Amino acid sequence: MRVAIASGKGGTGKTTVATNLAWVAAQQEKSVVYLDCDVEEPNGQIFLKPIADWRKPVTVAVPKVDPVVCDLCGQCGDICQFSAIVCVGQKVLVFPELCHSCGGCDLVCPLSAITEVPRGIATVMAGHTGSIRYFQGLLNIGEAMSPPVIRAVKAEAPEAELVIVDAPPGTACPVVEAVRGCDHVLLVTEPTPFGLHDLELALETVQSLEIPCEVVINRAGLNGSATEEFCRRKGVEVVAEFPDSRRVAEAYSRGELASEGDPEIRDLFRSLLTHIEDST
Amino acid sequence: MKQLVVISGKGGTGKTSLVASFASLAERAVLADCDVDAADLHLVVQSSLVSRNDFWGGKRALIDSDRCTDCGICEDLCRFDAIRSDSSTFSVDPITCEGCGVCAWFCAEDAIDLVNTIDGEWYLSETRLGPMVHARLKAAGENSGKLVSLLRTEAREAARNRNIDLVIIDGAPGIGCPVIASITGADLVLVVTEPTLSGLHDLERVIRLTKHFGVPAMIVVNRYDINQKIAMQAEKHAQKLGAGLVGRVRYDPAVTQAQIQGLSVVEHSSNGAAADITEVWENLQRAFIEEELSVSEG
Numbered sequence: 001m002r003v004a005i006a007s008g009k010g011g012t013g014k015t016t017v018a019t020n021l022a023w024v025a026a027q028q029e030k031s032v033v034y035l036d037c038d039v040e041e042p043n044g045q046i047f048l049k050p051i052a053d054w055r056k057p058v059t060v061a062v063p064k065v066d067p068v069v070c071d072l073c074g075q076c077g078d079i080c081q082f083s084a085i086v087c088v089g090q091k092v093l094v095f096p097e098l099c100h101s102c103g104g105c106d107l108v109c110p111l112s113a114i115t116e117v118p119r120g121i122a123t124v125m126a127g128h129t130g131s132i133r134y135f136q137g138l139l140n141i142g143e144a145m146s147p148p149v150i151r152a153v154k155a156e157a158p159e160a161e162l163v164i165v166d167a168p169p170g171t172a173c174p175v176v177e178a179v180r181g182c183d184h185v186l187l188v189t190e191p192t193p194f195g196l197h198d199l200e201l202a203l204e205t206v207q208s209l210e211i212p213c214e215v216v217i218n219r220a221g222l223n224g225s226a227t228e229e230f231c232r233r234k235g236v237e238v239v240a241e242f243p244d245s246r247r248v249a250e251a252y253s254r255g256e257l258a259s260e261g262d263p264e265i266r267d268l269f270r271s272l273l274t275h276i277e278d279s280t
Numbered sequence: 281m282k283q284l285v286v287i288s289g290k291g292g293t294g295k296t297s298l299v300a301s302f303a304s305l306a307e308r309a310v311l312a313d314c315d316v317d318a319a320d321l322h323l324v325v326q327s328s329l330v331s332r333n334d335f336w337g338g339k340r341a342l343i344d345s346d347r348c349t350d351c352g353i354c355e356d357l358c359r360f361d362a363i364r365s366d367s368s369t370f371s372v373d374p375i376t377c378e379g380c381g382v383c384a385w386f387c388a389e390d391a392i393d394l395v396n397t398i399d400g401e402w403y404l405s406e407t408r409l410g411p412m413v414h415a416r417l418k419a420a421g422e423n424s425g426k427l428v429s430l431l432r433t434e435a436r437e438a439a440r441n442r443n444i445d446l447v448i449i450d451g452a453p454g455i456g457c458p459v460i461a462s463i464t465g466a467d468l469v470l471v472v473t474e475p476t477l478s479g480l481h482d483l484e485r486v487i488r489l490t491k492h493f494g495v496p497a498m499i500v501v502n503r504y505d506i507n508q509k510i511a512m513q514a515e516k517h518a519q520k521l522g523a524g525l526v527g528r529v530r531y532d533p534a535v536t537q538a539q540i541q542g543l544s545v546v547e548h549s550s551n552g553a554a555a556d557i558t559e560v561w562e563n564l565q566r567a568f569i570e571e572e573l574s575v576s577e578g
Contacts, residue, residue, distance in 0.1 A: 040453075
């Protein structure tokens with residue numbers, strides 16, 4: 001079973017939910033794989049503290065032009081929709097960071113003057129922590145495109161009883177890449193106007209992908225019941241509510257798993273886990 | 281004209297609450313909400329729409345089933361698995377399609393068109409705190425970086441038209457394409473961080489990003505009293521990376537209360553976090569003036 005933890009708004013508690021769920025599942029001796037797909041800012045490791053045992057660069061294919069063979073016909077520039085390759089004067093210029101690796105220039109070149117070469121944009125790392133197998137992607141600083149890195153993390157993941165995908169915030173292509181192919185999505189929100197507004201956007205995104213989803217309310221009790229009412233109206237179940245607590249916030253600040261030190265929080269995560277298992 | 285960008289690396293550190301307060305404290309400024317896939321600034325500033333515009337983001341392939349002979353070349357060539365074939369009828373999954381046009385180029389029957397698509401909307405609004413440009417990217421939308429660039433151009437245009445010399449940009453979390461698009465060419469980036477190990481980790485990466493693109497950066501530590509030890513660590517570390525401290529803002533439930541009431545923190549109260557934010561704003565202005573001096577001296 002593959003469960004994605006997503007949110008719309010950042011900082012609502014995705015990583016808290018994802019890491020604690022992984023931890024309580026591992027305590028029950030289930031096989032758990034954790035995929036940190038927030039490759040711009042992966043934080044799962046801070047809480048799960050995996051021992052790294054494997055890493056591999058993530059590369060994308062970019063064109064390399066052989067100037068001896070090239071006759072400057074310009075077709076590569078014509079097919080490229082991203083201005084990543086252009087023929088100007090006596091030269092073909094390549095802008096690797098704009099390239100989407102579609103392979104069009106290579107296919108279209110009548111003289112086969114173009115070859116595709118790998119360009120590193122990130123690293124995938126794996127490790128273990130107890131019985132949890134941990135994977136994360138880490139986008140190189142200055143690189144714009146995270147979807148290929150998210151794809152690479154997901155491609156490395158072995159099957160397990162529980163695969164947890166910690167998704168990036170937002171509602172755009174990185175989130176889509178992370179949650180695609182998951183059996184289930186948990187949307188973590190906080191009961192504030194910002195939280196509710198972004199929940200609505202995130203819900204729209206997940207529903208457009210036709211993946212079943214449910215809502216987790218973090219820092220519950222901040223602002224009445226607007227979030228619960230919204231979920232009822234949309235027919236989405238609220239499956240867990242975690243109280244707003246300075247103690248939990250402080251534990252988080254130190255990189256501690258709330259479930260480990262707090263039996264009440266642990267019970268909440270155990271019943272959330274049971275609920276997810278029963279519903280899939 | 282000055283462009284101040286507020287970003288954070290980690291989400292939920294308080295970017296939007298700070299931007300709304302800065303807008304209240306600035307005499308005149310244009311606001312640009314560049315967190316285009318989860319834009320929230322309009323919830324605080326209650327905007328009234330001046331114009332609504334389509335955002336033509338990218339292109340998508342479209343197969344004309346009348347001309348398609350089901351040869352399957354498009355499916356073979358597409359690297360994004362965006363071509364769907366059910367019982368030998370081919371179609372394009374608009375969410376997966378990157379708009380690269382390879383299928384259209386190589387279709388032997390000329391049955392595939394590359395069409396411009398609307399990936400969202402952008403708006404110009406008036407608010408009690410000044411003009412604002414903002415946007416709504418379509419659910420599961422693409423081209424957020426392009427939309428951010430468009431918003432920044434429109435914000436500068438709005439500022440020029442009104443003789444306003446400050447643009448305040450609310451950025452997205454992370455370090456990817458919308459963030460890069462929001463900081464390039466800006467005058468100052470303010471990184472909002474929180475004193476948690478996650479915040480510390482993300483702070484380092486986002487400061488390195490600003491250095492990578494050569495944009496001056498400073499930091500503000502929000503909710504610093506949640507963990508003063510990590511707060512100090514963050515400040516020291518940022519300083520080492522070349523981003524000085526503008527100020528600290530204490531943890532204050534009034535920040536959430538202000539949001540619930542649709543007010544900026546400094547409109548909602550004048551002590552606690554509001555006082556801290558006011559001080560941060562004053563320090564920021566000083567930083568701008570100092571930067572100007574160093575530019576004119578240099």
